[in-house]
Structure formats: C-alpha cells, structure tokens
C-alpha cells in the first residue's frame with residue numbers, strides 16, 4: 001500500500017468533513033481529548049495537518065485524563081506526551097484523583113459497570129478543563145464505527161434522547177458545556193489502524209481491563225462480520241442515519257447542578273451523584 005496516497009485519502013476525508021460542517025472557525029481554541037489510543041492520536045495529527053494548511057488561524061491544545069487504572073493508563077499518557085511534543089501542541093494532564101478525589105481502581109465495584117463512573121468523570125473533567133482554558137470546542141477521536149455502534153445501542157435500548165448526540169458536531173446547549181466535534185466521524189476504524197501502522201505512529205493499543213462483553217462489543221462484532229461479507233454496509237448505515245435524523249436540530253435543555261454548578265439534564269449532575277454513591281459506601 002502506498003503510504004503517501006493513503007495519507008492523502010485519510011487526511012482529505014477529515015479536511016472535507018471539517019470544511020463541510022465548519023467544525024473549526026477562525027481564532028477558535030480547539031481542545032483535543034487525547035487518550036493515546038489510535039483514534040485520538042490520529043485526531044491530533046489530522047488537526048495539526050489541517051492547521052498547517054488552513055488559510056485562517058486557530059489554536060490547538062490537548063487534554064489527557066488519568067482515570068487511575070493500574071498497568072493500563074500510564075502508557076496512554078506517555079504516548080500523549082510524545083505525540084504532543086512531536087507536533088508541538090501543549091498538553092494539559094488531569095486525573096480523577098486530583099479532580100474527583102478517587103481513582104477508578106478503588107471505586108469501580110460500586111457500579112454495575114466500571115464504564116459508568118469512568119465515562120461520567122472523564123466527560124466532566126474534559127468539559128471543565130476545556131471551559132476553564134476558554135476552549136471553543138472539544139475534539140474527540142470518535143470514528144465511524146463508534147458512531148454507528150452508539151446509534152444502534154441507543155436504538156436497541158429505545159433511548160431516542162441519545163439520538164441528539166449523533167453527528168459530527170454537538171451544538172452548545174448550555175453556556176458551560178463546551179461543544180464537541182468529531183473530526184473522524186466518517187473515518188472507518190480499520191483505516192485508522194492502517195494509518196498508524198503505515199506511518200509508524202506511537203499509539204497505546206492495550207484493551208482497557210474493564211471493557212467486557214458489552215452490548216457495544218456485540219454490535220461491533222455484528223457490524224464487522226456484515227461489513228466483511230457486504231462491504232459498504234457501515235457507510236450505508238451512517239448515510240441512512242443522516243437521512244432519517246434531523247442532526248442539526250436535535251437538542252435538549254440543560255440546568256445547572258445544585259451541588260457543583262455543572263450543566264445537567266436533572267437537578268444534580270451525574271458526577272455528583274457518583275461521588276455521593278462512593279462516599280456513602282466508604283463511610
């Protein structure tokens with residue numbers, strides 16, 4: 001496979017998505033949520049490439065969150081440090097321990113799945129940090145496969161409210177909620193892996209020790225099998241969603257958490273609820 005031709009193809013698709021949906025505007029500060037995994041590392045490289053070729057100025061900064069998962073997260077952080085140094089992008093490092101008072105390894109067993117406190121705390125820390133540094137948007141590494149898996153999960157659960165999270169850009173629905181963009185929204189996961197191998201990019205490849213055979217894993221397996229027998233299925237699923245969903249206009253109204261002031265759909269935010277559950281168990 002020709003490396004230059006492949007890089008051109010993958011970066012052009014990302015550039016076109018940014019242009020078509022105007023994901024980045026002049027003078028904006030974009031905070032890249034950087035786990036060190038292949039998707040967020042590609043997002044970092046692709047946005048740097050876009051910045052170098054753009055005819056307007058914007059700023060890039062990366063944020064990494066250490067959840068406190070022994071023998072797993074440190075390598076991701078090391079990868080985040082080396083890639084940001086290579087591309088000359090500032091990196092802000094945050095941790096569950098310092099921001100929320102707990103490491104995931106010490107609290108996960110209070111919950112049905114470790115992904116519940118992990119996702120809630122991570123999103124909260126990413127949003128708070130981005131808001132504090134005045135970032136206009138948070139860019140995540142969600143790719144085409146992640147997106148259709150999430151959509152089919154919400155579909156299977158009848159959770160149509162989550163459909164509002166579909167699309168390459170999540171609009172600002174509260175002053176303290178930094179909008180999110182997904183530059184890899186139409187990039188297949190397989191291509192991300194090929195890009196990392198072809199370019200010898202340092203990435204964190206380990207599976208999270210808490211990921212198990214979830215609904216997401218089953219949907220992923222089904223989609224991968226179908227795609228290999230019927231190439232183009234994943235892209236067709238994505239295109240069907242675009243046709244049936246009003247991506248632009250789906251949104252919910254948010255309040256401010258009565259305890260910490262962060263945006264929430266209820267009275268108390270999920271992060272404070274989780275801290276309450278953990279504190280109750282520790283006492």
Ligand SMILES: Nc1ncnc2c1ncn2[C@@H]1O[C@H](COP(=O)(O)OP(=O)(O)OP(=O)(O)O)[C@@H](O)[C@H]1O
Nearest residue numbers: 033034035037038039040041063064065140141142
């Ligand atoms: N610890 C973290 N610090 C900063 N951002 C994170 C972290 N974990 C996840 N993210 C963001 O959320 C996105 C989706 O999370 P997911 O759990 O799928 O990531 P991953 O599989 O660990 O890594 P990647 O998606 O980068 O390959 C990531 O692409 C990244 O933008």
